Amino acid sequence: xxxxxxxxxxxxxxxxxxxxxxxxxxxxxxxxxxxxxxxxxxxxxxxxxxxxxxxxxxxxxxxxxxxxxxxxxxxxxxxxxxxxxxxxxxxxxxxxxxxxxxxxxxxxxxxxxxxxxxxxxxxxxxxxxxxxxxxxxxxxxxxxxxxxxxxxxxxxxxxxxxxxxxxxxxxxxxxxxxxxxxxxxxxxxxxxxxxxxxxxxxxxxxxxxxxxxxxxxxxxxxxxxxxxxxxxxxxxxxxxxxxxxxxxxxxxxxxxxxxxxxxxxxxxxxxxxxxxxxxxxxxxxxxxxxxxxxxxxxxxxxxxxxxxxxxxxxxxxxxxxxxxxxxxxxxxxxxxxxxxxxxxxxxxxxxxxxxxxxxxxxxxxxxxxxxxxxxxxxxxxxxxxxxxxxxxxxxxxxxxxxxxxxxxxx
Amino acid sequence: xxxxxxxxxxxxxxxxxxxxxxxxxxxxxxxxxxxxxxxxxxxxxxxxxxxxxxxxxxxxxxxxxxxxxxxxx
Numbered sequence: 172x173x174x175x176x177x178x179x180x181x182x183x184x185x186x187x188x189x190x191x192x193x194x195x196x197x198x199x200x201x202x203x204x205x206x207x208x209x210x211x212x213x214x215x216x217x218x219x220x221x222x223x224x225x226x227x228x229x230x231x232x233x234x235x236x237x238x239x240x241x242x243x244x245x246x247x248x249x250x251x252x253x254x255x256x257x258x259x260x261x262x263x264x265x266x267x268x269x270x271x272x273x274x275x276x277x278x279x280x281x282x283x284x285x286x287x288x289x290x291x292x293x294x295x296x297x298x299x300x301x302x303x304x305x306x307x308x309x310x311x312x313x314x315x316x317x318x319x320x321x322x323x324x325x326x327x328x329x330x331x332x333x334x335x336x337x338x339x340x341x342x343x344x345x346x347x348x349x350x351x352x353x354x355x356x357x358x359x360x361x362x363x364x365x366x367x368x369x370x371x372x373x374x375x376x377x378x379x380x381x382x383x384x385x386x387x388x389x390x391x392x393x394x395x396x397x398x399x400x401x402x403x404x405x406x407x408x409x410x411x412x413x414x415x416x417x418x419x420x421x422x423x424x425x426x427x428x429x430x431x432x433x434x435x436x437x438x439x440x441x442x443x444x445x446x447x448x449x450x451x452x453x454x455x456x457x458x459x460x461x462x463x464x465x466x467x468x469x470x471x472x473x474x475x476x477x478x479x480x481x482x483x484x485x486x487x488x489x490x491x492x493x494x495x496x497x498x499x500x501x502x503x504x505x506x507x508x509x510x511x512x513x514x515x516x517x518x519x520x521x522x523x524x525x526x527x528x529x530x531x532x533x534x535x536x537x538x539x540x541x542x543x544x545x546x547x548x549x550x551x552x553x554x555x556x557x558x559x560x561x562x563x564x565x566x567x568x569x570x571x572x573x574x575x576x577x578x579x580x581x
Numbered sequence: 582x583x584x585x586x587x588x589x590x591x592x593x594x595x596x597x598x599x600x601x602x603x604x605x606x607x608x609x610x611x612x613x614x615x616x617x618x619x620x621x622x623x624x625x626x627x628x629x630x631x632x633x634x635x636x637x638x639x640x641x642x643x644x645x646x647x648x649x650x651x652x653x654x
Binding site for chain 1: 582583584585587588610614615617618619620623624
């Protein structure tokens, strides 16, 4: 079972390509609700919508005839279903058939009788794999979900009647929002800044950027590999791309990060949201590994924000790092409520703490916090000065005298 | 594994800082996929909260038996 939103990722085609060669008995159910996490994008999405609207309808085969004969009364219902089956027997010319699949659909996914019959028929195919194109509506039968396209994807506890999710009392702005606001601020002064998301405009905060700069925002769909290489291409052409991708989803584009960005030493800026543990979404969404996999790359500047002020400065710093790739990570959730500086710093006035140092030879870890800073929050308004990469702390570490002999001091 | 602690260890090794018995402990997420919970609790399970960090430091200093509550910082 695959959703139409997932059809934007290359793996679907890799699998279909292999399936026609390796098996003749496979049923792929394309669950098409015309939604990705956000509204779907791209040519495939438009193509599926065209199929659904009947654009590919050509002729009726006898395949479904036996099923049609069993149609229940009343007649109007029967006629409707006959139409459904007729549509279900579309043959020839679809993309999936060109790949070597039988294509059945589009079918109303909420019509259980029709669905069961069609699936039984699909089971009988033995010469080719089958793709059953099922049309569904997100949240069907539940008004709060039906009414909000991009809501109730990832939920916390919510009121079943109203669909209202329990929201904690409004706190400080989230890291996500701080990132987006700072990026907008920077982009107002630098027309080369563009932003890329892989189907997560709202999750990454880039919906804010999109509002301000619709022409400079690119949602490539659930396609992180393309997002990364696309950003590399933009960087190669002199743009300043910010690829805002959740830490965990960047794993999907790691080969591209290595080959198309790091080896080419292209100044792609990776904004890695949801770094560290994320809670409700579990291990598939935890941003656990980015320090390891990004920090291992030669030339990569890696930064981790311990508060939202640092994050804002890292955005500014990343704008300035234009000779190599950079990445900064920040956790899910709210910042610490620090006061944000209003004025944008000019290009000449680089932020001291995160000022890039040209003399570092391999990669730098400007600062690390494992996602959210667990304890010891600092009072609002006071940003802690940060070390310059590893060197200074190292010198300190080298001169450090273990206090073991003395035992803990009272 | 492979996290920030690993980078620090590597840098320390390269600089010879480990040659004379420098005591160091890396505080890390466990080598399992933790069951999901509130991040705060998951970090606490992993020993990455204040209590866990102090425990790690004390144990590195050979002061395991001194309880957190009984000490003044």
